[in-house]
Amino acid sequence: MTEPAIRASGLQKRYGDVQALDDLELTVEQGEFFGLLGPNGAGKTTFINTLVGLVHKDQGTAEVFGFDVEEDYREARDRIGVAPQEFNVDRFFPIIEVLEHKAGYHGIGRAEAQERAEDALKTVGIWDKRDTRFDWLSGGMKRRFVLARALVSDPDLLILDEPTAGVDVQLRHDLWEIINRMNDAGTTILLTTHYIEEAERLCDRVAIMDDGQKVEVATPDDLMARGTDTIVLELAEMPRTAPRLDVEGITDVELTDEGLAVTAMGGSQTAPAIMRELEAQGHTVTSLEIRRASLEEVFVDMTRDDREYAEVSA
Amino acid sequence: MNANATQFLTLVRREILRFVRRPYNTFLPPIITNALYFSVFGVILGSRIGEIAGVSYLQFVLPGLVVLGAISDSFENASFTIFHGRWNDYIQAVLTSPMSNRSMVAAYVSASALRGVVTSLLIVGVGLVFTSVPVANPVYLVSFLLVITTLFGGLGVIGGLWASDFDYLTVMNQFILRPLVFFGAVFYSLEVLPAFWRNVSLLNPMVYMVNGVRYGMIGVTEIDPNTSLAVLTGTTVVVLSIDYVLFKRGYGLAE
Numbered sequence: 003m004t005e006p007a008i009r010a011s012g013l014q015k016r017y018g019d020v021q022a023l024d025d026l027e028l029t030v031e032q033g034e035f036f037g038l039l040g041p042n043g044a045g046k047t048t049f050i051n052t053l054v055g056l057v058h059k060d061q062g063t064a065e066v067f068g069f070d071v072e073e074d075y076r077e078a079r080d081r082i083g084v085a086p087q088e089f090n091v092d093r094f095f096p097i098i099e100v101l102e103h104k105a106g107y108h109g110i111g112r113a114e115a116q117e118r119a120e121d122a123l124k125t126v127g128i129w130d131k132r133d134t135r136f137d138w139l140s141g142g143m144k145r146r147f148v149l150a151r152a153l154v155s156d157p158d159l160l161i162l163d164e165p166t167a168g169v170d171v172q173l174r175h176d177l178w179e180i181i182n183r184m185n186d187a188g189t190t191i192l193l194t195t196h197y198i199e200e201a202e203r204l205c206d207r208v209a210i211m212d213d214g215q216k217v218e219v220a221t222p223d224d225l226m227a228r229g230t231d232t233i234v235l236e237l238a239e240m241p242r243t244a245p246r247l248d249v250e251g252i253t254d255v256e257l258t259d260e261g262l263a264v265t266a267m268g269g270s271q272t273a274p275a276i277m278r279e280l281e282a283q284g285h286t287v288t289s290l291e292i293r294r295a296s297l298e299e300v301f302v303d304m305t306r307d308d309r310e311y312a313e314v315s316a
Numbered sequence: 317m318n319a320n321a322t323q324f325l326t327l328v329r330r331e332i333l334r335f336v337r338r339p340y341n342t343f344l345p346p347i348i349t350n351a352l353y354f355s356v357f358g359v360i361l362g363s364r365i366g367e368i369a370g371v372s373y374l375q376f377v378l379p380g381l382v383v384l385g386a387i388s389d390s391f392e393n394a395s396f397t398i399f400h401g402r403w404n405d406y407i408q409a410v411l412t413s414p415m416s417n418r419s420m421v422a423a424y425v426s427a428s429a430l431r432g433v434v435t436s437l438l439i440v441g442v443g444l445v446f447t448s449v450p451v452a453n454p455v456y457l458v459s460f461l462l463v464i465t466t467l468f469g470g471l472g473v474i475g476g477l478w479a480s481d482f483d484y485l486t487v488m489n490q491f492i493l494r495p496l497v498f499f500g501a502v503f504y505s506l507e508v509l510p511a512f513w514r515n516v517s518l519l520n521p522m523v524y525m526v527n528g529v530r531y532g533m534i535g536v537t538e539i540d541p542n543t544s545l546a547v548l549t550g551t552t553v554v555v556l557s558i559d560y561v562l563f564k565r566g567y568g569l570a571e
Contacts, residue, residue, distance in 0.1 A: 109320070
């Protein structure tokens with residue numbers, strides 16, 4: 003039987019009063035492009051750091067390709083390439099040497115390490131900067147470099163913690179292309195992001211985390227189907243008050259400047275019944291538009307509490 | 317070459333390149349400092365002091381200065397590289413790799429010990445400008461130098477893991493190591509001390525190191541070199557074991 007790329011069970015980590023991971027259960031299959039969403043403080047980075055050995059769990063188990071991250075830490079870490087959100091790069095050396103060192107730490111001999119370092123820099127498009135130190139790179143190049151460092155050991159599991167934070171649209175698309183190519187070649191990707199669009203476009207499955215727990219795991223489409231869609235209908239003659247609609251799944255009906263806005267679960271399934279109900283009441287529907295719930299709205303619904311949401315949609 | 321050896325050698329190489337490529341920070345200071353020591357203590361004051369233990373004052377203080385440079389630099393190298401790596405988080409590139417904890421400790425300590433040995437040779441080189449440098453017992457000299465640089469490389473690892481600010485590094489080097497070395501019979505013979513202070517001095521581990529290297533160079537010692545070597549070797553093993561346990565537990569490295 004094929005071991006999952008990641009299997010976490012009953013994972014717990016506490017920092018003082020804060021329960022960063024609270025009995026987390028999560029499985030990521032080999033070859034998946036898996037997104038990890040959650041508000042700040044949800045436990046995403048703690049979980050990632052547990053996998054790579056920068057956080058020691060209090061309880062539970064975490065395995066990478068069947069290797070326990072603490073008991074078999076060498077086997078587990080050998081399969082992981084990680085691009086953290088913060089720039090944690092050796093500033094003493096030109097970037098190509100930093101990559102050679104990283105490859106060497108993974109047991110790759112010098113000649114091959116040099117070759118891999120060159121290839122990794124070419125892959126992310128900054129080969130011409132190979133003799134430059136990290137501090138002298140632009141912000142976008144720094145993001146590219148951190149990805150190159152994660153790639154240089156040719157990992158089976160690529161962990162990307164906010165890989166496109168603060169980068170421009172063009173670079174974001176470039177990085178998506180590189181990551182997608184890796185995934186197409188069989189590399190399992192674990193991605194955390196604040197850009198919901200990123201998860202929606204890239205991920206096979208998404209886990210929403212909150213308060214150190216997994217709230218839900220599903221495909222982006224499944225998650226969006228669970229959200230409330232808005233059906234906007236234009237009527238030949240708009241009534242003065244919103245009509246009462248006796249249709250299952252409707253949560254709200256209101257008159258807006260655009261027309262009659264009906265909020266319902268599964269908009270495309272509910273729309274025909276709404277039209278029939280309106281026509282039965284003597285209205286003539288002249289146009290209909292279904293606005294699907296975005297993953298972002300579903301995300302906000304699932305993690306709703308007293309938090310600030312500003313950063314989620316930033 | 318197997319993966320373990322490649323991992324170890326990569327980190328050792330990285331460490332060596334770091335200090336070799338910055339000679340103004342690493343090798344020039346001990347050269348200048350020791351040239352000043354030799355000029356002031358050896359030439360100017362030494363000519364008035366005369367001989368101690370049958371050798372010139374310059375030759376008498378040379379082993380102590382070698383020890384001072386060796387332990388300062390091996391300690392400083394390990395503590396700085398680990399603390400700086402923690403401070404800027406780039407030590408995570410090592411920590412998230414499949415290197416064993418044993419290899420990490422061995423690499424940091426080996427590179428730091430090497431820097432201490434290189435510094436020793438530079439100080440001897442500076443000494444040669446001022447006086448002849450005898451080597452009475454080369455095996456002891458090499459053994460003591462290897463043991464004390466390894467010991468202080470190991471202590472530097474502990475210091476680098478413990479430090480939470482750059483001030484800690486200064487405190488350890490300037491306020492603990494340096495006074496111990498200065499009161500470790502570098503510039504004087506224990507014979508000149510009153511009995512009480514002589515006994516107090518024997519509690520200072522630096523006395524054993526200085527006397528050991530002095531025995532290796534000029535063949536004179538006030539403490540049995542075999543006992544010193546055995547105690548220092550034992551201490552080194554204990555310190556390296558502590559290094560390993562700290563790495564394994566992620567002290568200062570993991571949350």
